[in-house]
Amino acid sequence: MSGGIEVGGEPEASDSMRTFGAFVQGLREHAGMSREELGERVHLSKHSIASIELGRRLADEQFVEMAEPALGNTGALRKAFGRVGRQPGFAAWFRRWAALEREAVSLATYECRLVPGLLQSEPYARAVFGNSIPPLSDEQVDVQAVARMERQRMLTERPNTSFSFVVDEHVVRRQLGGAEVARVQLDHMLGYAQLRNVEIQVMPLDCQVHAGLDGPLALLETPDAKHLAYSEGQQTGQLISDAKEAAILHRRYATLRSQALSPLDSVSLLERIRGEL
Template identity: 80%
Template sequence: MNGGVEVNGEPESSDSMKTFGAFVQGLREHAGLSREEFGARVHMSKHSVASIELGRRLADQSFVDAAEGVLGNTGALRKAFGRVARQPGFAVWFRKWAALEQEAVSLATYECRLVPGLLQCEPYVRVVFGNRIPPLSDEQVEAQSVARMERQYVLHERPNTSFSFVMDEHVVRRRLGGAEVTRMQLDHMLACAQLRNVEVQIMPMESEVHAGLGGPLALLETADGRRLAYSEGQQTGQLIADPKEAAILHRRYATLRAQALSSWDSVSLLERIRGEL
């Protein structure tokens, strides 16, 4: 899946979130700090800071308290924060799934269209949004890209959660954005594949069997043993919570993993494709 925060139309936000974000940005710039420098002081990535400043992510009290300390302790941020309309920055159909992701002990994704959102490098992300129809404005591309990059923190900050990715070989061979973007994307995927909690597998083009012909699929399991699924299409997405239906999709994914190259052979294939560019 590609991260419902930004898929299929404008993510929801509120004017007060955008106003609060602009206020944070103004104070940060007045203090002479870059997003990266400010982020380090409030214990956030520069992508997370950007997402708050652009009104795409709702700040929490810990951010406000930390930011106040960095930006002068005037109390202005706390007052502004009290007026923020708390409206989630996720597409409507993705909200429940996004909340469930925060509890998941395992997450699995199959993709046949493009590199899964959690594995996309920033140049690739910008190409993806640059290809949207109808076209997005520069501001929209920036906001969407920041949100997608921010979501990737889960790979690094949740080492006890298992992540599995299966994608068709043509996805990683497609030179979306050109050879240079493709090289960066392959390098990024290879780096992610080195994480102990991440497994990347490729379904080879010459395979004569394929359990994923029904389309893209995301699966998760919660700590209490619930198994759910999420299916995403054009302009919509569906959370599948019925135990019988979810069980079928989990079996399909298990078969798909068995049919795909092993993680070791998949990394070798990605390296060969990278060497051909």
């Protein structure tokens, strides 16, 4: 989301991902199954199976546990999965969410700490990673910043996906990294606010009601109309797939949107804050 746990929106396949994908394809073909047939067994589309086999999508443990019996139940798939290398900027608890995020039909984010990762300018992202404790090396900061910028390409490369953001006003007023970084960051957000598939709303400081007091959250809707949520804390994150729990968080976000400034008024506020710097 906003911290140091990003992965590129459509990351370049690593050698280990390509190797694992080829292994899946080999087992599938040996079993005489089409991608569509395997997809039915593991509850994924044939396109998702293709992405895994081509090394473009990182498989997760759920896929492995469902695919193993379908592909011979020899244990070979589990062993191969254990050798899949992580992508730069990829945290273990973020893996499943990142995979779901790349296929979502809508994404929503509420933040009260930092500008959401999908809206961060590169200078702002570098300021975020520069404040990490324990400190990151220059190379680590570079890797994280590149991963964040790559993930951000989703906003422009997926015009049919809806992106919604609610951000507390104090977040956009905080001059993390200094006044110049703050100016660049506000310009960055204002640029994204012009996209038809992006809505940015600011929760004003003088608002007397607030549905997001339990902290930041991210929500998505899958192509098959499932609603999921993701909650991130210090050094950890949780994917919430239980339908009832996810529904509660989606209702909270809907209330947040009704309490925040409209997208048009939010842009006006961002412009005023930018003019004050």
